[in-house]
Amino acid sequence: MTPVIRLRGLRNQFGRHVVHDGLDLDVRRGEVLGVVGGSGTGKSVLLRTIVGLQTPAAGSIEVLGTDITTATETERDEIGRRWGVMFQDGALFSSLTVRENVEVPIRSAIHLPAETRHALADLKISLSGLPWMAGDKYPSELSGGMRKRAGLARALALDPDIVFLDEPTAGLDPIGAAEFDRLISGLSRSLGLTVFMVTHDLDSLHACCDRIAVLAEKRVLVTGTMAEMLEVDHPWVHDYFHGPRARAALATQGAEKG
Numbered sequence: 001m002t003p004v005i006r007l008r009g010l011r012n013q014f015g016r017h018v019v020h021d022g023l024d025l026d027v028r029r030g031e032v033l034g035v036v037g038g039s040g041t042g043k044s045v046l047l048r049t050i051v052g053l054q055t056p057a058a059g060s061i062e063v064l065g066t067d068i069t070t071a072t073e074t075e076r077d078e079i080g081r082r083w084g085v086m087f088q089d090g091a092l093f094s095s096l097t098v099r100e101n102v103e104v105p106i107r108s109a110i111h112l113p114a115e116t117r118h119a120l121a122d123l124k125i126s127l128s129g130l131p132w133m134a135g136d137k138y139p140s141e142l143s144g145g146m147r148k149r150a151g152l153a154r155a156l157a158l159d160p161d162i163v164f165l166d167e168p169t170a171g172l173d174p175i176g177a178a179e180f181d182r183l184i185s186g187l188s189r190s191l192g193l194t195v196f197m198v199t200h201d202l203d204s205l206h207a208c209c210d211r212i213a214v215l216a217e218k219r220v221l222v223t224g225t226m227a228e229m230l231e232v233d234h235p236w237v238h239d240y241f242h243g244p245r246a247r248a249a250l251a252t253q254g255a256e257k258g
């Protein structure tokens with residue numbers, strides 16, 4: 001099956017600082033891919049490059065069959081409507097209500113009567129697990145977890161094929177984080193969404209990722225399931241997946257399953 005995202009020979013650099021070099025990655029349709037790596041290995045830069053917020057120095061980025069590095073502006077706009085992005089703090093417009101925030105991408109894509117647009121936004125808000133009255137609130141009136149859900153609702157506004165999440169559980173308490181993991185898993189399964197998730201959260205990797213991609217040495221060092229990660233003989237990968245936090249996450253998952 002053709003991957004929904006196909007990166008080949010990707011290179012990103014800032015001045016003389018090379019972040020990625022010869023980076024290859026395939027993301028499969030309908031999977032939840034967790035992207036991990038040490039601090040500064042370029043996880044966020046990778047996400048930003050795929051969604052066109054960062055221009056790579058070299059390489060190709062195919063998303064849903066279109067190479068976005070060579071696509072025309074119109075092609076890029078079209079493809080951009082088929083993905084949604086949720087940034088770390090939700091990146092909501094503070095002067096707009098949650099409903100209005102969710103309506104921003106809808107307005108830019110399609111002309112709809114106001115009532116239909118509100119109803120569509122409310123549907124996404126409830127799909128993201130927010131109470132219905134959250135639509136009338138401003139971001140500053142919401143908890144961090146609710147803001148993240150609002151950011152997710154906006155990312156889902158145009159029924160995307162792919163959702164990009166940048167550290168979705170960062171800053172959430174363990175219960176909130178586990179709820180968010182379940183939400184992502186459920187949405188991926190029920191909507192057939194492909195999820196590209198940058199995370200540090202080992203619990204999330206266990207709970208909702210089908211595969212994991214490890215960034216190290218300026219490239220994707222290895223991809224595979226959690227079981228495969230446990231077998232990788234590389235110092236960072238070994239320490240990450242066998243460290244005390246990893247053992248705790250494994251124990252939590254075991255307890256939940258048992």
Ligand SMILES: Nc1ncnc2c1ncn2[C@@H]1O[C@H](COP(=O)(O)OP(=O)(O)OP(=O)(O)O)[C@@H](O)[C@H]1O
Binds near residue numbers: 019041042043045
């Ligand atoms: N706009 C920029 N200008 C210059 N350097 C940048 C820019 N954006 C990112 N970098 C550098 O690129 C490297 C990768 O950054 P990135 O934020 O992608 O790391 P990360 O893996 O997401 O890290 P963390 O896990 O700490 O969030 C870092 O060294 C960072 O300083």
